[in-house]
Amino acid sequence: MSNPESAELLPFIVYFCAVVLLVATMLILSWLLGQRRQNKSTNMPFESGVLSVGSSQIRLSVEFYLIAIFFVIFDLETVFIFAWAIAFFELGWYGFFAILVFILVLTVALIYEWRSGALDWGVKTRTGIGES
Amino acid sequence: MMTPTELYALAPFIWLSVGVIVLMLQIAFSRSLNGACWVTNLTLLVALYSMVGHDPAGIQVTPLMRIDALGLMFCAVIICGSVVTSLLARDYLKQRPAENEEFFLLLLLATLGACVLVCATHVASLLLGLELLGVALYGLIAYPEKGERSLEAAIKYLVLSGAASATLLFGFALLYAATGTMDFAILADKLDTIQVNSNPIIVLTAAAFILSGLAFKLSVAPFHMWTPDVYEGAPAPITGFLATVSKGAVFVVLLRWFIDGQLYEFRGIILGLSAVAIASMLVGNLLALRQDNIKRILAYSSIAQFGYLLVVLIACGTLTESIPLAREAASYYLLAYIITTLGATGLLTLLSSESARERDHIGDIVGLFWRRPLLSLGFTVAMLSLAGIPLTAGFIGKFYIFKIGADAELWALMSAVIVGSGLGIFYYLRLVFNMTKNPRQVHALPQQTSLEGRSVLLLLTLLILALGVYPQPLMDYLSAIL
Numbered sequence: 001m002s003n004p005e006s007a008e009l010l011p012f013i014v015y016f017c018a019v020v021l022l023v024a025t026m027l028i029l030s031w032l033l034g035q036r037r038q039n040k041s042t043n044m045p046f047e048s049g050v051l052s053v054g055s056s057q058i059r060l061s062v063e064f065y066l067i068a069i070f071f072v073i074f075d076l077e078t079v080f081i082f083a084w085a086i087a088f089f090e091l092g093w094y095g096f097f098a099i100l101v102f103i104l105v106l107t108v109a110l111i112y113e114w115r116s117g118a119l120d121w122g123v124k125t126r127t128g129i130g131e132s
Numbered sequence: 133m134m135t136p137t138e139l140y141a142l143a144p145f146i147w148l149s150v151g152v153i154v155l156m157l158q159i160a161f162s163r164s165l166n167g168a169c170w171v172t173n174l175t176l177l178v179a180l181y182s183m184v185g186h187d188p189a190g191i192q193v194t195p196l197m198r199i200d201a202l203g204l205m206f207c208a209v210i211i212c213g214s215v216v217t218s219l220l221a222r223d224y225l226k227q228r229p230a231e232n233e234e235f236f237l238l239l240l241l242a243t244l245g246a247c248v249l250v251c252a253t254h255v256a257s258l259l260l261g262l263e264l265l266g267v268a269l270y271g272l273i274a275y276p277e278k279g280e281r282s283l284e285a286a287i288k289y290l291v292l293s294g295a296a297s298a299t300l301l302f303g304f305a306l307l308y309a310a311t312g313t314m315d316f317a318i319l320a321d322k323l324d325t326i327q328v329n330s331n332p333i334i335v336l337t338a339a340a341f342i343l344s345g346l347a348f349k350l351s352v353a354p355f356h357m358w359t360p361d362v363y364e365g366a367p368a369p370i371t372g373f374l375a376t377v378s379k380g381a382v383f384v385v386l387l388r389w390f391i392d393g394q395l396y397e398f399r400g401i402i403l404g405l406s407a408v409a410i411a412s413m414l415v416g417n418l419l420a421l422r423q424d425n426i427k428r429i430l431a432y433s434s435i436a437q438f439g440y441l442l443v444v445l446i447a448c449g450t451l452t453e454s455i456p457l458a459r460e461a462a463s464y465y466l467l468a469y470i471i472t473t474l475g476a477t478g479l480l481t482l483l484s485s486e487s488a489r490e491r492d493h494i495g496d497i498v499g500l501f502w503r504r505p506l507l508s509l510g511f512t513v514a515m516l517s518l519a520g521i522p523l524t525a526g527f528i529g530k531f532y533i534f535k536i537g538a539d540a541e542l543w544a545l546m547s548a549v550i551v552g553s554g555l556g557i558f559y560y561l562r563l564v565f566n567m568t569k570n571p572r573q574v575h576a577l578p579q580q581t582s583l584e585g586r587s588v589l590l591l592l593t594l595l596i597l598a599l600g601v602y603p604q605p606l607m608d609y610l611s612a613i614l
Contacts, residue, residue: 108153115160 143182151175196257201613203251242268246381285365296348303341353412363431372477402449412439413552447540461532468525510593525599
């Protein structure tokens, strides 16, 4: 422990040990002193006191996920455009053309999504699949 | 602000990106496999042509990328590899009707990522390239719609690759904490002062994390577990792409980081790399012996090949003046490896293009010599080159490894290379023997593969032989530009 860095670390090590000790004491004490029951409802899932109904394996339409992913993508795009808009005057024409290219790429992606039927709910109308 | 010269230097990247956009619009309005294939190849050729006439001395474009001879040469190799992959993939995909056009979109994106990677001189561009390449590859590996094996392979690759990227990031974060820079060249100066002034433990830890992350992508032991499963599950053209373009690009960026950042001055890193190199030579070659799947054999063989290649990095540690030779050796070895592996997986792709099933079991090539003499000859040349038999490109590559290893007096590594090569001959020749077996099964199959697939394979075979018989022009060229 001659190294000054290790001396600085000492409080953290003590703290870490104290946390482990505290949690262990609490668990062991409650295990030793606590009561144990084996009823019909002991092992039932506890949902804020409400009995659970039905299966947890619900099948959701995949379109919900698709829309959620579109939201993430377009939301991120908005973030970038906002960042550019705040610094509009500082960035000048260089920034303008950069964001123009960015928006162009986004538009192409949107056209792709539209044409491949990702925006339709329910029955998909895709390009080329049935035709070719 | 970018000057016109810098924009001109970035031309290949810009063309590749434009190609991606055009291909996306084309898929949106008229889906056609042939159309997508031609747009892809046109893009790749335009990008290749836009590299002609660049200054080989190199130009730094923003702090992120350096477009120099090494980067341009490997960009060209990567683009040629993608051309081969896309030509072979067209026939392969025709056998598997589905929405196959996006395959080419992902292929172009992966190519762009690999090109960014070989020109990266900064941690940010390294990660950008790596992720662009990786994310496109997840899609490509899982491409066959109903393939359970490919889905399994893609999930394995996704999870493990994500863990490797996290390790890599953590390593770079530690390195940044220690040195305060993310640029490879500045890193070298900073490391010099740190090594003199205080203890280098944080740098060593960082380097260990970074090398583990990159070693995963290069699949050297002990980070090789994913390789056979992913190679086996991926569609045959992508197995070739993964083994050549993806690994080659990662090795080039490792070379840049390791040499520009002067990481070879740390004794501990060199020792660790030596252990990894010896382990992957032995593990790769020993585990390949009992495999019956050709893709798995190629996977284990690539583990061993990258073990040999690591000798080049280790040699920089003991012999600082051998660094130009190290670059030359690594470039030649990688070129030979890429051409050879593309040839070997190309044959598997051609065979798999004739049926809806992957023909990658050793039983599928029994008696191939009697059915497809020319193709089997090409495969034989590729196997001999991987084994390092004279008159093939692989021999010259291995010769470079021996030369640099002997110069640096790395005798333990050299003996591992010899043992590994000896073991390797067994399973490479086993494949060749299987092709000559059983001449009774001579039923002339209808030739279903297209002309360009076969001619690409023939061209690769001729290249392997040319680089093995007359390597002087390429060697002179490499030593002139690097």
